[in-house]
Amino acid sequence: MTALLTTPGALAETYQREGVVLVPGLLSPDEIATIRASFTDHIEADPSFGFDDGLPDGDILRRYPRVIHPHRRTDLEVGQLARRLMTDPRVVSVVEQLVGPAYGAQSMFYFKPPGARGQALHQDNLFLQSHPETCIAAWIAVDDCDGDNGGLMVIPGSHTIQILCPEDADPEESFTGNTVPVPEGAVRLQTEMKAGDVLFFHGSLVHGSRPNTTADRFRRSLIFHYVPQASVEVARFYLPLLAPDGSEVTIAESPDGGPCGEGWTSEGH
Secondary structure, X not given: OHHHEOOHHHHHHXXXXXXXXXXXXXXXXXXXXXXXXXXXXXXXXXXXXXXXXXXXXXXXXXXXXXXXXXXHOOOOHHHHHHHHHHOOHHHHHHHHHHHOOEEEEEEEEEOOOOOOOEEEEEOOHHHHOOEOOOOEXXXXXXXXXXXXXXXXXXXXXXXXXXXXXXXXOOOOOEOOOEEOXXXXXXXXXXXXXXXXXXXXXXXXXXXXEOOOOOOOOOOOEEEEEEEEOOOOEEOHHHOOEEOOXXXXXXXXXXXXXXXXXXXXXXXXX
């Protein structure tokens, strides 16, 4: 992870070169404890709050499904928390250093309990279809994470290539069905993060994770996606966007299909 550790003045330079930067300790231990407890308590009381991805009975991710767009559930305390963090100046200010003024497009929470499969290598903007500027992710570690419990794996520099069309993923390794081919000569970097660290990465960066092989360590994460305000369209699933002041903004919808064939749909992300 040394190459991704940067001083504040070097964030933009590292991001442009690698497509990914790590900001340690952006959220405090108390804040992380609140996030962890709020989402875990809510999903354990009501698994229907999550998105089960059509997974089979017995899959641990049926019990701990990922949560999509919690920031839209302003009727719930956990939704209000997600919305507040999505517009938190500490997170938004880093996004703005990297891509300029931006709107929030998506919030997600992943639980990844012991025994859970990972998510195959992919590129986020295949789903968001933000144009002409790509999206950017803010991936907040809610638990300490590494290779053993399925921490993120990234391919620095892969953001400079075009969107790659997906292939079938290994169902033993990934709960999602698609993956992207790894560019020739690419180096896979296994991240190691402490709870409260935030990884910011480009929408074309190839990234994913392996299964959680530990017996007792969750790998929870809260993820936000943003699109630069210079973008003129985004997939329908992500509208309306959220401005830093909390107001909602609508831009044009990108056409269905994307670069990888007419059968592709943004709602699958």
